[in-house]
Amino acid sequence: MQVLKFGGTSVNDARAIGQVVAIVADQAARDRNLVVVTSAMRGVTDLLINSATAAAAGDRQKYRDARLTLTGRHRDAIEALVHDLDDLQQLQVESDERVREFERLCMAVGILGELTDRGLAVVSGLGERMMAPVLAAAIRARGLKAEFVDAGELIVTDDNHASAAPDMEATRAATRARLLPLLQEGIVPVVTGFVAATPDGVPTVLGRGGSDYSAAILGAALDAGEIQIWTDVDGVLTADPRIVPQARPLPELTYSEAAELAYYGAKVLHPKTMLPAIDRGIPISVRNTFNPAFPGTLVVAKSSNGGTVKALTVIRGLALITVAGRGMMGVPGIAARTFAAVARKGANVLMISQASSEQSICFVVPEADARGVKAALEEGFADEIKKRLIDGVALEPDIVIVAVVGEGMRGTPGIAARLFGALGEHQINVIAVAQGSSEANLSLALAATDADAAVRYLHDAFELAAPQSREERP
Ligand code: ADP
Ligand code: ASP
Numbered sequence: 001m002q003v004l005k006f007g008g009t010s011v012n013d014a015r016a017i018g019q020v021v022a023i024v025a026d027q028a029a030r031d032r033n034l035v036v037v038t039s040a041m042r043g044v045t046d047l048l049i050n051s052a053t054a055a056a057a058g059d060r061q062k063y064r065d066a067r068l069t070l071t072g073r074h075r076d077a078i079e080a081l082v083h084d085l086d087d088l089q090q091l092q093v094e095s096d097e098r099v100r101e102f103e104r105l106c107m108a109v110g111i112l113g114e115l116t117d118r119g120l121a122v123v124s125g126l127g128e129r130m131m132a133p134v135l136a137a138a139i140r141a142r143g144l145k146a147e148f149v150d151a152g153e154l155i156v157t158d159d160n161h162a163s164a165a166p167d168m169e170a171t172r173a174a175t176r177a178r179l180l181p182l183l184q185e186g187i188v189p190v191v192t193g194f195v196a197a198t199p200d201g202v203p204t205v206l207g208r209g210g211s212d213y214s215a216a217i218l219g220a221a222l223d224a225g226e227i228q229i230w231t232d233v234d235g236v237l238t239a240d241p242r243i244v245p246q247a248r249p250l251p252e253l254t255y256s257e258a259a260e261l262a263y264y265g266a267k268v269l270h271p272k273t274m275l276p277a278i279d280r281g282i283p284i285s286v287r288n289t290f291n292p293a294f295p296g297t298l299v300v301a302k303s304s305n306g307g308t309v310k311a312l313t314v315i316r317g318l319a320l321i322t323v324a325g326r327g328m329m330g331v332p333g334i335a336a337r338t339f340a341a342v343a344r345k346g347a348n349v350l351m352i353s354q355a356s357s358e359q360s361i362c363f364v365v366p367e368a369d370a371r372g373v374k375a376a377l378e379e380g381f382a383d384e385i386k387k388r389l390i391d392g393v394a395l396e397p398d399i400v401i402v403a404v405v406g407e408g409m410r411g412t413p414g415i416a417a418r419l420f421g422a423l424g425e426h427q428i429n430v431i432a433v434a435q436g437s438s439e440a441n442l443s444l445a446l447a448a449t450d451a452d453a454a455v456r457y458l459h460d461a462f463e464l465a466a467p468q469s470r471e472e473r474p
């Protein structure tokens with residue numbers, strides 16, 4: 001059994017959906033049990049969220065305009081792909097109903113003047129709920145049996161509505177009960193990505209870009225043989241192709257390498273996608289919908305081909321916070337108190353570095369959280385600051401992290417020398433460095449203005465554009 005997930009560009013319009021249907025038909029012809037997971041059309045989730053946010057701020061025009069765009073884009077796809085009259089009529093009715101639901105939600109948000117996470121989850125999931133029935137009908141139009149399934153019936157989550165966490169046990173039971181009978185009848189379930197529900201059936205979503213995660217959750221629940229992420233590039237590349245045009249697709253990555261890349265900003269996979277796959281040892285392949293003959297990237301537990309540095313990523317919009325002072329030396333508990341204050345603010349720490357003299361701790365958090373964290377630290381260490389044991393808490397904005405990823409770096413000497421050499425040669429200042437104990441990742445904090453240049457220099461320095469000396473997958 002295979003789970004095939006198609007991203008927003010893959011279902012952007014009738015032409016792209018035609019490609020998707022061809023891929024599904026090709027795999028079905030090989031006698032496989034297939035489960036299809038789909039995102040919303042490209043840009044639709046943004047449109048939904050922006051319209052509802054504007055409505056909450058009193059702007060009612062945005063959602064009225066969005067309504068026309070949503071209706072138009074889905075109608076065009078439906079009319080081009082679906083020929084069965086009953087199907088066609090049914091789809092138009094359902095699609096119009098979703099758009100009316102969107103309008104009613106935005107109206108309510110406008111009256112209340114606020115958009116709660118619960119409301120946001122309902123609005124932002126409408127794009128997938130509009131797309132999946134269209135894709136199911138398009139697959140039926142190709143002569144296969146297919147049925148739309150709402151993932152709210154399958155994936156059971158907590159009530160953190162906008163970025164919910166799945167209960168894997170409950171999800172496994174619900175998914176198997178609903179999908180296995182369909183599969184036994186040779187029906188391809190076409191499931192909404194991104195969306196889920198609490199045990200009481202209240203809609204939730206898995207966080208932006210979460211359809212990849214949906215596919216992995218369903219793959220694990222069904223003990224799938226493979227989770228296929230179909231997107232608009234030839235796999236996971238050595239760097240973001242928008243920064244490095246010469247970036248090259250990687251034939252193979254380990255789960256940890258893929259997770260590090262995703263966590264540090266490679267948008268091609270949602271960072272949590274690897275978790276369900278690791279638990280059950282299910283390979284993830286990343287493939288190009290518009291170049292289906294290309295093997296893409298295979299993500300597995302152990303990589304057969306070495307390589308040292310495999311890829312680079314950059315994560316933006318960060319700030320560096322430093323707690324420093326001579327009085328910190330040898331005082332136990334400073335780090336614990338520092339990160340307890342950060343946790344109270346709910347901020348996500350992306351990188352930590354401490355000098356061995358223990359005179360300073362610095363760490364990187366999203367820019368949006370930085371001021372709150374600084375204030376919490378100043379309050380928490382008020383006494384030490386007054387006694388001058390701690391100099392104070394410094395905040396440096398406009399920081400990025402460039403992450404250098406590859407399990408082969410472990411035990412390979414000279415990586416750091418090459419890295420600092422390349423950056424030094426081009427006068428790029430490294431503000432802080434951290435290496436995880438897994439050694440699959442080396443993170444550098446840099447000024448935001450240096451980010452793209454640094455990625456390009458490092459891509460050259462580690463010769464990532466040249467085909468690496470290892471066998472390509474057949
Ligand atoms: P989908 O809609 O299919 O989920 P996304 O836009 O979420 O697609 O992810 C694919 C995009 O991720 C690519 O078009 C590319 O611009 C971007 N990207 C960033 N870093 C990488 C990388 N290292 N490898 C591949 N793609 C990357
Ligand atoms: N449509 C959702 C988003 O844009 C989920 C996804 O595409 O993976 O975030």
Ligand code: MG
Pocket residue numbers: 007209212267268269270
């Ligand atoms: Mg995506």
